[in-house]
Amino acid sequence: MSLAERHPPTDGPPRGRPRSEAVERAIIEGVMSLLEQGVPLGELSIERVARTAGVGKATIYRRWSGKEELFVDVVRAAELPDPPLPGTSMRDDLVVLLEQVRLRGLANRSSAILHSVHAQMKSSPKIWAAYHAAVIEPRRRRGMEVMRRGQETGELRADVDLDLLNDLFVGPLLLRAVLHPDADLPEGLAEQVVDTLLEGLRPGVRPDGSPSVSSVPRPS
Numbered sequence: 001m002s003l004a005e006r007h008p009p010t011d012g013p014p015r016g017r018p019r020s021e022a023v024e025r026a027i028i029e030g031v032m033s034l035l036e037q038g039v040p041l042g043e044l045s046i047e048r049v050a051r052t053a054g055v056g057k058a059t060i061y062r063r064w065s066g067k068e069e070l071f072v073d074v075v076r077a078a079e080l081p082d083p084p085l086p087g088t089s090m091r092d093d094l095v096v097l098l099e100q101v102r103l104r105g106l107a108n109r110s111s112a113i114l115h116s117v118h119a120q121m122k123s124s125p126k127i128w129a130a131y132h133a134a135v136i137e138p139r140r141r142r143g144m145e146v147m148r149r150g151q152e153t154g155e156l157r158a159d160v161d162l163d164l165l166n167d168l169f170v171g172p173l174l175l176r177a178v179l180h181p182d183a184d185l186p187e188g189l190a191e192q193v194v195d196t197l198l199e200g201l202r203p204g205v206r207p208d209g210s211p212s213v214s215s216v217p218r219p220s
Contacts, residue, residue: 079104155198
């Protein structure tokens with residue numbers, strides 16, 4: 001997938017001259033090359049990136065306002081692209097989203113670049129904040145929207161705190177991928193997490209036949 005496909009144009013006027021995909025690729029691959037050599041993000045200057053990529057500093061600044069914006073695009077380019085959602089059900093969409101978390105965890109373990117970048121980004125507050133805003137938050141909003149549709153279609157209890165539920169879905173995979181890097185991330189884990197949680201979150205009735213609190217619509 002090309003950089004242009006990974007980063008579709010955003011609304012608003014373009015900054016500087018039109019982007020050249022070949023030049024962008026050279027710059028981003030230059031940063032990746034330096035990271036592979038073990039150069040910390042904090043020690044990467046625009047001058048050094050320009051020399052490695054074989055371009056001038058002005059060429060970089062025409063495309064990115066500074067290091068933080070450039071490094072966010074580097075990490076995005078190294079990561080797996082977000083998958084399309086099937087849209088057949090909330091359950092199926094959630095499985096696809098969590099499967100991507102699982103695959104991303106495996107990629108972080110196998111990719112020296114991603115492992116190094118994610119470790120170093122947390123010591124660079126500006127870069128981490130930019131990455132969080134550009135990558136993490138959009139993914140979280142996507143999951144929340146899937147669950148909101150699930151409530152509207154009756155697939156999910158109406159009284160559930162979606163912000164908390166999102167953490168409950170994603171948490172087990174992040175725990176294994178980040179905090180326990182030796183833990184298994186087997187195929188089928190996404191389905192197991194989604195189905196285990198949904199079993200207790202679908203609208204239903206009590207054993208005596210009366211509606212459960214979860215099946216009663218929330219007051220507007």
